[in-house]
Amino acid sequence: MPTPPPALTIARPVAAAALALAMGLAAAQPAPPAGAASAPAAGDAVLELLRERGLLPTPAHVEATRFVQQVRESASELVMTAMNFLGVPYRRGGNSAEQGFDCSGFTRHVFENSIGLVLPRRSHEQATQAGLLPVKRDELKPGDLVFFNTMRRAFSHVGIYVGDGRFIHAPATGGEVRVEDMRVAYWQRRFNGARRAPAVAPAPAAAATDAAPGRP
Helix, strand or coil: CCCCCCCCCCHHHHHHHHHHHHHHHHHHCCCCCCCCCCCCCCCHHHHHHHHHCCCCCCHHHHHHHHHHHHHHHHHCCCHHHHCCCCCCCCCCCCCCCCEEEEEHHHHHHHHHHHHHCCCCCCCHHCCCCCCCCCCCCCHCCCCCEEEEEEEEEEEEEEEEEEECCEEEECCCCCCCCEEECEEEEEEEEHHHEEEEEEHCCCCCCCHCCCCCCCCC
C-alpha cells in the first residue's frame, strides 16, 4: 500500500497508563480544602505525563487536549482494548500481540476480545458482514470500524474510530499499531465507509422505549 503520512504515535505502555489515568483520576482525587488552590484537572495530569515522556504530537497543545478529553469521555471497553495494543508491530497475516497484527487481524482481535463479536478475517469481508450497520462519516462514534481504499480496491484497509477525527490501526509493513488523523488528505481521499456493531451502537433514549404511565 502507499506510504501513509506521519502518525500521532503514543508508546503502548504509557498510552494505556495515561488513558486509564484520564478515565479515573478525577473521581479518585479528593476535593481540595476550602480556600486551597484547585488541583490539576485529570486531562492536565495526562497531558503533563505525555509531555514528560516526549509523546505529545506537535504543535498542538489544544488539539492534544481535545483528543485526550474525547477518549476519556467516550472510551468504551472496545476502544480501551484497542489502545492497549499501541506499538505492536505490523505483521502480514498476524492475529495477536505476540505475532503482530495486520489491519484486519487487529480489528478482529479487538472486537472478539472486547465485545465477543467474531469478525471475518479480511477487511472487505468485515465491511460486508451481515448485521453491521452502515455509518455516515459525520455520525462516527468511538468503536466504529472505518474502511479505506489503500490498494486500489474498496475496503482494502480497516481501523477503529477512537474519536476526535482519529482512528487506530495496524498500518503497513515496517509500522506498528498507532493512532492517525482521518482528516489529513491521505486518509480523506481514501475513506470509503464505516460500520457499527449493534453491541456498540448508542442505546435508544428511554423516552423512545418506555411507555408513559397508564398507557399501553
